[in-house]
Amino acid sequence: MSDMSSLYHEVIIDHGKNPRNFGKIEDALELKGLNPLCGDQLTLYVKIDNDRIADVKFNGQGCAISMASSSLMTQAIKGKTLAEAKVLFTAFHDLVMQEQSPEAVEAILGKLMILQGVKVYPSRIKCATLAWHALNAILEGKHGVVSTEKNGD
Numbered sequence: 169m170s171d172m173s174s175l176y177h178e179v180i181i182d183h184g185k186n187p188r189n190f191g192k193i194e195d196a197l198e199l200k201g202l203n204p205l206c207g208d209q210l211t212l213y214v215k216i217d218n219d220r221i222a223d224v225k226f227n228g229q230g231c232a233i234s235m236a237s238s239s240l241m242t243q244a245i246k247g248k249t250l251a252e253a254k255v256l257f258t259a260f261h262d263l264v265m266q267e268q269s270p271e272a273v274e275a276i277l278g279k280l281m282i283l284q285g286v287k288v289y290p291s292r293i294k295c296a297t298l299a300w301h302a303l304n305a306i307l308e309g310k311h312g313v314v315s316t317e318k319n320g321d
């Protein structure tokens with residue numbers, strides 16, 4: 169467990185300091201995600217081509233957990249079909265909300281399993297799920313802004 173926990177901290181620090189896919193995409197779908205409890209604000213850019221996520225980037229500012237989770241998410245969903253991205257969203261959500269056992273979603277989430285470390289910090293769960301809620305809103309055809317304090321979870 170302590171190995172898992174130190175790996176969690178390493179990944180958060182690494183991706184938090186040096187987020188992957190950080191930036192902006194012109195002519196992409198975009199949506200802003202806010203987590204007022206922590207002050208995290210990010211904008212997610214998703215370029216969809218033929219039912220597939222051709223490119224994805226994010227920018228904004230937030231705590232290390234929100235940055236790291238966004239960074240890992242963009243790596244995980246790039247190149248995936250919209251249906252596959254939705255499966256990832258659901259599995260990730262269920263993992264951190266403890267609605268599914270880690271064993272049940274491990275095969276789907278792979279590297280993203282590291283983020284289950286956030287479960288020991290309940291106040292930071294919204295930091296970890298922010299980018300995912302923004303993604304889900306885009307997949308549902310929404311635009312504008314989503315807030316962790318408005319969507320009821």
Ligand code: ZN
Nearest residue numbers: 206208231295
């Ligand atoms: Zn945060």
